[in-house]
Amino acid sequence: MRAHHPGHHEQLDGNAAGGLLLELFGRDMTDARAACAHCEHEAALADAVAELDDAGMILLCRGCGHTLLTSLRSDGRQTLVIGGLRRLQWPL
Numbered sequence: 001m002r003a004h005h006p007g008h009h010e011q012l013d014g015n016a017a018g019g020l021l022l023e024l025f026g027r028d029m030t031d032a033r034a035a036c037a038h039c040e041h042e043a044a045l046a047d048a049v050a051e052l053d054d055a056g057m058i059l060l061c062r063g064c065g066h067t068l069l070t071s072l073r074s075d076g077r078q079t080l081v082i083g084g085l086r087r088l089q090w091p092l
């Protein structure tokens with residue numbers, strides 16, 4: 001199933017979200033391994049499908065299309081929604 005998000009049209013890969021992820025996590029997260037809770041697909045965040053707009057970003061599993069992570073900025077608040085992300089792992 002591929003969730004569709006109105007207003008998001010440009011499909012990018014996780015590298016496009018690298019700057020935002022760096023702000024959120026304080027490190028380059030594109031090499032972090034993300035495991036999907038829905039289909040067990042595991043890959044680097046750089047390989048996830050990314051949808052970006054002015055308000056934030058959505059990272060989608062390349063295996064099943066479920067939302068892994070949503071980052072939104074509005075009303076002076078940063079919101080991070082951990083969706084179908086079972087595990088996020090990165091080297092120290």
Ligand SMILES: [Zn+2]
Pocket residue numbers: 036037038039040041061062063064065066
């Ligand atoms: Zn998946």
